[in-house]
Amino acid sequence: MDISSGDSDSDISESEMGEYEDKSYEKLKKGKYPIMVSDETYTCPYCPQKNKQTYRYKDLLQHASGVGNSSSSKRKPQVKANHLALAKYLQIDLVPVVSSSKPKTQEDPPSGCECDHDEKIVWPWTGIVVNIPTRRSEDGRSVGESGSKLRDELIGRGFNPVRVHPLWNFRGHSGTAAVEFRKGWPGLHNALSFEKAYEADHHGKKDWSANDDVKNGLYAWVARADDYNASGIIGEYLRKIGDLKTISELMEEEARKQDRLVSNLTDIIETKNKHIKEMEAICYETSKSLEVLMGEKENLLQAYNEEIKKIQLSAREHFQKISSDHEKLKSQLETHKQELELRGAELEKREALNETERKRLAEELEENAFQNSALQLAALEQKRADEKVMKLAEDQKRQKEELHNKIIQLEKKLDQKQALELEIEQLRGSLNVIKHMGDSDDIEVLNKMEASLKELREKEGELEDLEALNQTLIVKERKSNDELQEARKELINGLKEISGRGNIGVKRMGELDGKPFLEALKRKYNEELAEERATELCSLWEEYLRDPDWLPFKRIKLEGKEEEYKEVINDEDEKLRDLKDEMGNEVYKSVTSAITEINEYNPSGRYITSELWNYGEGRKASLKEGIKFLLETWKSAKRKHR
Secondary structure, three states, rough: OOOOOOOOOOOOOOHHHHHHHHHHHHHHOOOOOOEEEOOOEEEOOOHHHHHEEEHHHHHHHHHHHHHHHOOOOOOOHHHHHHHHHHHHHHOOOOOHHHHHOOOOOOOOOOOOOOOOHHHHEEOOOOOEEEEEEEEEOOOEEEEEEEEEHHHHHHOOOOOOOOOEEEEEEEOEEEEEEEEEEOOHHHHHHHHHHHHHHHHOOOOOOHHHHOOOOOOOEEEEOOOOOOHOOOOOHHHHHHHHHHHEEEEHHHHHHHHHHHHHHHHHHHHHHHHHHHHHHHHHHHHHHHHHHHHHHHHHHHHHHHHHHHHHHHHHHHHHHHHHHHHHHHHHHHHHHHHHHHHHHHHHHHHHHOOOOOOOHHHOOOOOOOHHHHHHHHHHHHHHHHHHHHHHHHHHHHHOOOOOOHHHHHHHHHHHHHHHHHHHHHHHHHHHHHHHHHHOOOOOHHHHHHHHHHHHHHHHHHHHHHHHHHHHHHHHHHHHHHHHHHHHHHHHHHHHHHOOOOOOOOOOOEEEOOOOOOHHHHHHOOOOOOOOOOOOOOOHHHHHHHHHOOOOOOOOEEEEEOOOOOEEEEEEEOOEEEEHHHHHHHHOHHHHHHHHHHHHHHHHHHOOOOOEEEEEEEEEOOOOHHHHHHHHHHHHHHHHHHHHHO
């Protein structure tokens, strides 16, 4: 309501400011000009509409005092008088209302309450208004002002009622009304302020009950026990909507509610604490179990590493032994070669005196040269055999440990056999020379050689038996491997037909995942177009994956290993680089994962293969794991049928 330019009074002089201030103050007390916007905000009724703003109580009081006491000549006396009246109203009449808006606890009544705590008051807090003006309508019934208008007037005066109920009887408007205040201590404070305000104007309950002939204006008070028990329309209404309670009873009720709430909250907290302790115990047990499992894992890993080290050490020692044996054989051949050369030199020194002796010596020299040639060929064959043995040893490194040891023993005996045969041939050549020389010591050596030859023949028989046994073991191993592969294929086919998915299942190696394509294209197109484009792109990249000429790999050398290499994805491949730039990292990972699986499991055919897979650990599953999973699935299904 803007009264800055529309007041009925004309401009006044400085000497008339006091009288005008009193008039404005009376208007404010009667609630003619609304001041309160809410419980905590207020407005100045004398400022222009365009400058309207809300204030807190202290700010509005400072504003009214500042304008009223201003010495500026630009301020009109009328404006100053109005603001001085506003400051007076705020300091005298509005202070109790403002204090009621301060936060209070639920257990204590407001500090400004002067009523008797044992006095019975109607609850919810209710005020009684009487002597409301009425008039006769055309039908003969009494009518009066609406309750909402009276409520707005009371709100403007700072009493903040919830609603006002005019009381009607068979004659119409009774000229009385019930004022309903908010429940709680702030509502009581507003009700008592309402009562005191009317008592201050001599329009309270005592004034209404006085035997004066003329009663002008409204009379009001707070409903108590005598009003509640009255026989008239007021008593009937109060008994209908409320009860009589003392402030002490309400405080006790509030205390009981508070205690009940505290008790309930305490029970909830105890339950929560108990639950927390149970969860802590579960977490402790779980962590202990995890520590035990980690310890077992570490022990297994340590045992595995030690076993690998033992196998590697054994293989290294075996290769060193083979090399040492071959070096010894080479040394023996060199020694025999030198002996033959010495013998040839001695024969050349011996010159026969007659032609027969010279011919015999020539024949011996020719035979000796032949023996040297045979010895050189034998040394060359020995070198080739050495190379074959080393290559064979490297191949045997990848075979099973049991067959590996047996085959090495057979190779060792074979080398010994070849060495002995070569030595026998060399000694036989020496024997021919000795026979012509007639040396008795050499004949004794020949006899020993014959005995060794006999022993060698026996060992050759044993070697043939071992070779036959080795061949039988190899055939059995191949047959077992074939059976295991057939069993693995049947297990894969069986798991394909089982619905659901556990840790063990069948994975299609090299299959392209289309979800990343769809997610990437949804960011560019709508859902329908994105699905169509994703299908096209997946088909295109599946063609790329089946192309044997596309090899996006590069070989890198493994650290710590001289001649071992590993194939990895070539990040500089043009197709992959363009795909990553255009579609993002997730699509790139999907394609590289598929091509890596194809290169590992079917590099020649370039088509998708099924493999037994451990989804829990992200690796190829063993046949034992697959059979165990199949048995557990069968047992679970059997229990369900029961």
